[in-house]
Amino acid sequence: MFIYTILGITLLISLITDVRKRKILNIVTLPAILIGFVYNTATLGLEGFLFSGKGFLAGAAFLLIPYILGGMGAGDVKLLAAIGALTGTMFTFYSFIYIALIGGFISVFLIMKNKGIWNSIKSFFFIMVFLRSSIGSILLNENKKSSISFPYGVAIVLGTLCEVIIGVMK
Template structure:
């Protein structure tokens, strides 16, 4: 049951983040509540602590990037909801995969923004560019952003299907 709810939360959050660049409170807060209530009802105090610890760990992992302006509050609440539904160990694995996937997405976007993608896709062009050092500029005024809910969704799916590496 919990993983079905997690799947629905991830799907809705993925869609709303891609379309509107928002992860909705109406999705994340009920998911947190469901995790806390479900584990409390099935395991008592131990279940409440399991879910509560997952929620706090998920929230804490993205709090500093949020405070530094690197992501939105919805991303933080989504990882907290994942923690409430799955516990501490799973949310740590999810975070590891999320950071890895987020970094790869960010790298591709930076390469594209800097017009370096053509150098990566064509080895001959890369050698020419390195010899002449042209085309290596980036517009520093423009902020590079993307919906991080995409990385969180895929990171969580990797944790679910590939297991832990932490």
């Protein structure tokens, strides 16, 4: 129960700061990581340390490539790493599946809202035909200034809550 309390506090604060300031703060994620390692090591010994370590590495690894490609901030990576340090690899893996699905739904919704449904459908099929070739990009008149972004911490929080709820029901 203690771990889920720390997880809940970490998620709530991260959600608020990400929505308001578009930042997930180190002062929230780093203590959560430390608490995960200390608690799991104190309760399970070396096995607990490895449990947190594997979860931490898995959480960081899941979002590392999107971070490197500029699709999200380092705070998102550290938040999922904190979730891993607190809850372990399997919980983090299932949370990541929900996070990706929710993030995808939010992205599709925002694209359709900003570009219109008909333009979104037309663009999707056109891109599928030309497989994002340079011809497709020129004909669609794509530019980098029309990018759409949202605080990914929302998807991380909702996806993690889905795993908490579904994990309890298992």
